[in-house]
Amino acid sequence: MKPNPKGILIAALILLLITSVISRFIPGEEPDMPEPAEKEERDEIIILPNTQKEAVIAMYNHWEKKLVKIPLEEYLVGVVAGEMPASFELEALKAQAVAARTLAVYQMPAYGGKGCSRHAGADVCSSYAHCQDWISLDHMRKNWGQNFEGNLNKIQHAVQETKGQIMTYEGKPIEVFYHSTSNGKTEEVSEVFSNSLPYYTTVDSTGEENAPMYEGSVTLKNSEFADKFYSRYGIRLDPNNLASQIQINSYTGSGRIREITVGGKRLRATEFRLLYGLNSTDITFIFGKDTITMKTKGFGHGVGMSQSGANYMAKQGYSYKDILLHYYRGVEIDHY
Numbered sequence: 001m002k003p004n005p006k007g008i009l010i011a012a013l014i015l016l017l018i019t020s021v022i023s024r025f026i027p028g029e030e031p032d033m034p035e036p037a038e039k040e041e042r043d044e045i046i047i048l049p050n051t052q053k054e055a056v057i058a059m060y061n062h063w064e065k066k067l068v069k070i071p072l073e074e075y076l077v078g079v080v081a082g083e084m085p086a087s088f089e090l091e092a093l094k095a096q097a098v099a100a101r102t103l104a105v106y107q108m109p110a111y112g113g114k115g116c117s118r119h120a121g122a123d124v125c126s127s128y129a130h131c132q133d134w135i136s137l138d139h140m141r142k143n144w145g146q147n148f149e150g151n152l153n154k155i156q157h158a159v160q161e162t163k164g165q166i167m168t169y170e171g172k173p174i175e176v177f178y179h180s181t182s183n184g185k186t187e188e189v190s191e192v193f194s195n196s197l198p199y200y201t202t203v204d205s206t207g208e209e210n211a212p213m214y215e216g217s218v219t220l221k222n223s224e225f226a227d228k229f230y231s232r233y234g235i236r237l238d239p240n241n242l243a244s245q246i247q248i249n250s251y252t253g254s255g256r257i258r259e260i261t262v263g264g265k266r267l268r269a270t271e272f273r274l275l276y277g278l279n280s281t282d283i284t285f286i287f288g289k290d291t292i293t294m295k296t297k298g299f300g301h302g303v304g305m306s307q308s309g310a311n312y313m314a315k316q317g318y319s320y321k322d323i324l325l326h327y328y329r330g331v332e333i334d335h336y
Contacts, residue, residue, distance in 0.1 A: 077155055098166065186305075255282060
């Protein structure tokens, strides 16, 4: 009897199927599974898409005299570059990025702010004298020269590593103040601005004695001092006897002058500082025969984070969060 080709084929297929099923359950054999990395990569693309929408800020660019809208994180690169030396420690730059982001969010109407009071439609302006400093990439190139790429990457890293982070108090963005260099202590906010805020107190800010702006000095001829005072207040001082016409009335808790009387007129020290272009209100007077010298410690109003102090803390190994929580008491590091 001749073999049936069709039957042989069917039998072979059955045997092959049985062998395949048995082989999948032989002890010690592993099922044929995809590599974990391949599965994770596929799941990341399918299950976890990036849906975060980045905030956009309206800034009045005083360099070009126009209103522009740019992504908030991109804006912050220009702020950190303008407000803090790129040579500072990375953790100090991160602290600056969070402080600057908080200031911006606090002012943005989208988050309950009132915007920039000087420019209609703007959340902020690019002037350090009103909101906070901001510079363009072209300004960075001019400022940094051959160090442009390295400095830009460093600042971008500081902004990216803190992306979205702001300081809050009782769930709301805080009103942010910061300054260049302290006199060894920060100033209580009500000594400079009108309202007291719970997260601003006088705290130690050490290690700034070697900062470039720690000490300052302005020397004027006695007649120049008297003329400037007359032009502002209409009071004539005797240039030959200034020492008897200047009296310090009180000091703040940080050792700065609170009030001073000049020629019988009582002034806040912050007003006197602006009149004579002094670095701070920590002032020591030296009266010469024909000149008056006003020596200062620190640079800026003294409220909030000292940038030089932040850099010193970073050099001591403190993180940007440590720095912020030192200068802004009782706040939380949150996300907008």
